[in-house]
Amino acid sequence: MDFSSFQFESSLQEGLDAMGFEQPTPIQEKAIPVIMQGKDLIACAQTGTGKTAAFILPVLNKISKTGTSSLNTLILAPTRELAIQIDQQIQGFAYFLGISSISIYGGGDGIVWEQQKKALETGAEIVVATPGRLIALLAGGKMDLSSLEHLILDEADRMMDMGFSDDILKIVNYLPKKRQTVLFSATMPPKIRQFSMKFLQQPEEISIAIGKTAAGVTQSMYPVYDTQKEELVKHILSQKDYEAVIIFASTKDKVKALFKTLKKHFDVEAFHSDLEQVEREKIMSAFKNKAVKILVGTDIISRGIDVVGIELVINYDTPGDPEDYVHRVGRTxxxxxxxxxxxxxxxxxxxxxxxxxxLIGMEIRKLPLPEGFESGPAYQPKSDSPSYSNKNSGKGKFTKKKAGNNSPKPKLKPRSAPENITPQPDPTPTENKASTSKFGKRRNVIDE
Structure with missing residues (x-):
């Protein structure tokens, strides 16, 4: 099918034609008719599948059809980056419609806040907001949601992971009971479905190929010691003049350290939660415009960044959650x-x-380390594998081979776990935790 099958208003269809939209993606094909029928919806689709257009287009079509000029739709997103991205896509789709939108998020300077406040006062049909800032506005009586017809939650699983569940329920209490609610999530654990039942009414459910990576991605891995990672990433980046690369590290401290090393050799920027909002927007704009070619960051950019043309994604650290791998790889x-x-x-x-x-249902190609590197560890995954350490040892250290030295290198044996100590699984570092409890509420530094 093509987009004309949805029978959108002519002005919206004209915009799609101008942008070169011809055939809908699977999530768009399934979700758009349900939303146009006014039904509540739970949709599970990973990043990169076109889900943003799946909920924006039917909403724009309805607003264009009814001609409403009051606040009609509220879209909640977990991070300011995603809120800005959604707002930008709305502006693109609504170019011929005369429909306005505004993104509301915390962490900006006084100028940003004044711009947001003015937009709310003059009126916008669509508001895209992070929960933290929206709660503050609602508590201060600065928003009237009585005319709202649509509530859309994007990246619901990420919002729950960031501790926004209570904020979302507070926001729902401000909304008219008669409304359409749509929830999009990249994953659908039982807690998401249970949570959604608190404010959705007899929702339709759609699930699109969870855990599958895009067919156009060439995937490979290197078994390495931690001491080999820096030289390996430099080697990879030096093999080609890449236009757009994202390197994911597990913590912001690692991001800063890797950035410090790479900036001596490459055009690179670091992206993490310690940066001010103005800095983050400047870096992201430079990356989208190819003024910066390499971005080093945490999983904060694995969702909420929509840049076409990313050639390479490097997982400097293996993601702790298999689904995070899908989101990271989904950037390319x-x-x-x-x-x-x-x-x-x-x-x-x-x-x-x-x-x-x-999870992805395929075996990823294992590569030997390039010439000039000592041998990496053997790949022997076991659920009870011990936590190895390279501290105070030369194991895995990068060394260049001397010319004419063709003698075989001794095989490196991984260290065994100390006796009488039960090996423990490696904890995955997580940014911005406010509680030592595994399921504790996380502090939302994004909106502070």
């Missing part, structure tokens, strides 16, 4: 383009990588 090979994803796997993360392969 967008819009039917091709891309490459390379993952560094140290001995203690081998079982995590095995779980990734199980």
């Amino acid at each position: 090979a967008r819009a039917d383009m091709e891309g490459e994803a390379i993952t560094f796997v140290n001995p203690k993360d081998q079982y995590k990588f095995k779980r990734i392969e199980e």
Whole structure:
């Protein structure tokens, strides 16, 4: 089918034609008719599948059809980056419609806040907001939601992970009971479905190929020791003049350290939650415009960044959650383009990588380290594999081969776990935790 099958208003269809939209993606094909029928919806679709257009287009079509000029739709997003991205897409789709939108998020300077406040006062049909800032506005009586017809939650699983569940329920209490509610999530654990039942009415459910990576992504991995990672990433980046690369590290401290190393050799920027909002927007704009070619960041950019043409994704650290791998890899090979994803796997993360392969349903190619590197660890993933350490040892250290030295290198044996100590799984570092409890509420530094 093509977009004309939805019978959108002519002005909206004209905009789609001008933007070159011809055939809907699977999530768009299934979700748009349900939303146009006014039904509540739970949709499960990973990043890069076109889900944003799936909920924006039917809403724009209805507003265009009814001619309403009051606040009609509220879209909640977990991060300011995603809120800004959604707002930008709305502006693109609504170019011929005369429909306005505004993104509301915390962390900006006084100028940003004044712009947001003025937009709310003059009126906008669509508001895209992060829960933290919206709660503050509602508590201060600065928003009237009585005319609202649509509530859309994007990246619902991420909002719950960030501790927004209570804020979402508070926001729902401000809304008219008669409304359409749509929830999009990249994953659908039982807690999401249970949570959604608190404010959705007899929703339709759609699920699109969870855990599958795009067909255009070439995936590979290197078994490495941690001491080999920096030289390996420099080697990879020096093999080609890449136009757009994202490197994911597990913590912001690692991001800062890797950035400090790479900036001596490459055009690179670091992206993490310690940066001011103005800095983050400047970096993201430079990356989208190819003024910066390499971005080093945490999972904060694995969702909420929509940049076509990313050629390479490097997982400097193996993601702890297999689904995070899908989101990271989903940054490349967008819009039917091709891309490459390379993952560094140290001995203690081998079982995590095995779980990734199980989720995506394929075996990822294992590569030997390039010439000039000592041998990496053997790839022998086990659920009870010990936590190896390279501290105070030369194991895995990068060394250049001397000319004319063709003698075989001794095989490196991984250290065994100390006796009488039960090996523990490696904890995955998580930014911005406010509680030591595994299921504790996380502090939302995004909106502070």
